[in-house]
Amino acid sequence: MNTDRFEALRLELRRGCLSLAVLAQLRVEHYGYTLRKALSDQGLDIDENTLYPLLRRLEKQGLLTSEWREENKRKKRFYRLSTEGEGTFGQLLDEWQKINQALDRIIEE
Amino acid sequence: MKLLKQYLKAVKMYLPREQRKDIINELEENLLAEMEDREEALDRPLTELEQETILRKHGNPMEVAARYGIPHRSVSFGRQLIGPALYPWYILVLWLHFGLAILIHLFLAVFKDLPWSIIGVLFTLFIQFGSVTLVFVILDIYHRYSWQFKCFYVEYLHPVSRGRSAVGLIFWGIYSFWWAAIPSFPSLVLGTSGGLILAPVWNSFYWPFLLLLLAGVVQRTTNLIRPDWNWLPPVMRLLINLAGLCLLFFVLKGGPYVLLTDTASLTQAAQDSASRISEFIFASLLCFGVYWLINSAFSAWHCIRHLRYRLYRRRESINSIEGV
Numbered sequence: 426m427n428t429d430r431f432e433a434l435r436l437e438l439r440r441g442c443l444s445l446a447v448l449a450q451l452r453v454e455h456y457g458y459t460l461r462k463a464l465s466d467q468g469l470d471i472d473e474n475t476l477y478p479l480l481r482r483l484e485k486q487g488l489l490t491s492e493w494r495e496e497n498k499r500k501k502r503f504y505r506l507s508t509e510g511e512g513t514f515g516q517l518l519d520e521w522q523k524i525n526q527a528l529d530r531i532i533e534e
Numbered sequence: 535m536k537l538l539k540q541y542l543k544a545v546k547m548y549l550p551r552e553q554r555k556d557i558i559n560e561l562e563e564n565l566l567a568e569m570e571d572r573e574e575a576l577d578r579p580l581t582e583l584e585q586e587t588i589l590r591k592h593g594n595p596m597e598v599a600a601r602y603g604i605p606h607r608s609v610s611f612g613r614q615l616i617g618p619a620l621y622p623w624y625i626l627v628l629w630l631h632f633g634l635a636i637l638i639h640l641f642l643a644v645f646k647d648l649p650w651s652i653i654g655v656l657f658t659l660f661i662q663f664g665s666v667t668l669v670f671v672i673l674d675i676y677h678r679y680s681w682q683f684k685c686f687y688v689e690y691l692h693p694v695s696r697g698r699s700a701v702g703l704i705f706w707g708i709y710s711f712w713w714a715a716i717p718s719f720p721s722l723v724l725g726t727s728g729g730l731i732l733a734p735v736w737n738s739f740y741w742p743f744l745l746l747l748l749a750g751v752v753q754r755t756t757n758l759i760r761p762d763w764n765w766l767p768p769v770m771r772l773l774i775n776l777a778g779l780c781l782l783f784f785v786l787k788g789g790p791y792v793l794l795t796d797t798a799s800l801t802q803a804a805q806d807s808a809s810r811i812s813e814f815i816f817a818s819l820l821c822f823g824v825y826w827l828i829n830s831a832f833s834a835w836h837c838i839r840h841l842r843y844r845l846y847r848r849r850e851s852i853n854s855i856e857g858v
Binding site: 456457458459461462473474475477478481499500501502 | 559560561563564566567571593597598601602
């Protein structure tokens with residue numbers, strides 16, 4: 426039961442961070458699989474069934490742009506941060522840092 | 535990449551129509567990239583079972599599709615009973631049933647002068663609601679557990695189950711004993727009712743049919759020892775069914791199938807009875823013929839699939855030796 430509760434809280438905690446991590450990583454262009462690998466290489470494992478739909482949602486919100494392009498003789502959909510996304514990413518990053526600093530202070534008390 | 539195609543086809547089924555193509559193309563690319571990455575790490579092409587592992591890990595097609603913005607409406611009671619993929623169909627079928635039930639009540643009230651009662655209508659709607667919901671709950675359970683079978687069951691990848699071979703061996707063993715014992719115990723076919731005997735036409739077909747039954751026993755015994763010989767069942771089924779059909783052709787031409795003993799042949803009733811039994815045996819054999827014909831077609835199709843797979847594997851191994 427404790428494990429379930431922890432899992433639910435962990436997922437809640439991760440949910441917000443994932444969008445931020447994806448936006449940060451997409452300052453450089455990626456397609457779905459390489460993005461997942463890049464995030465995983467930096468210690469953030471993200472399930473493909475979470476990541477791929479998330480990319481489409483962020484694109485729908487105008488934060489990402491995508492383009493089908495050929496690479497290694499196959500068409501792939503490349504995503505990158507849009508101009509609007511860059512602004513939002515900056516704001517989210519500020520917010521994240523504020524929360525982080527506040528949390529540090531609370532935890533150290 | 536047959537498995538990948540099958541998997542994507544299953545996901546596609548649950549996606550909103552307008553986004554289907556786009557999502558499937560993207561998903562295909564990402565899964566292919568993952569498989570290629572794995573191939574690079576292993577320095578060889580992935581086997582079908584390895585491909586299957588990647589796709590299994592990717593998840594249930596219905597749940598994968600549900601992540602792509604299908605409205606997450608479902609029926610839950612403690613736990614989810616009807617998932618988002620079936621929910622729109624559930625609502626549609628439910629409304630159709632409700633509409634139809636009300637129409638029938640109206641029709642009966644107007645044209646058949648049956649009394650219209652709200653309680654009666656509500657009771658019918660309640661029954662409709664209960665039965666439609668129950669059917670969809672069962673369908674949802676089926677969908678949740680059957681996807682792996684639908685996506686990944688490729689007979690030439692999996693060994694023949696020992697349980698299946700054992701059950702087959704028992705049944706084919708019993709049939710073989712029964713057939714083998716008929717000359718000594720004719721009552722196994724015609725019972726103990728006096729006056730009837732098997733016609734001589736059966737003598738010519740006794741051994742060929744017994745050999746076919748024994749071939750079935752040999753196949754199941756072989757698969758019990760070598761479950762990896764998964765090509766054997768369709769090949770043997772095809773051969774046995776075709777041989778059975780040839781034999782049947784001659785048997786059907788060779789009636790009557792039962793005769794009367796000298797003492798019984800004196801009465802007209804006994805002669806009628808013998809003739810009816812012969813006709814019944816003829817009709818039964820005809821049904822067997824149709825069944826064997828359909829079974830032969832299926833077995834031939836399975837054999838072609840096995841053959842194509844083996845040719846594909848052979849081509850792949852030649853290519854890998856030549857470094858293509």
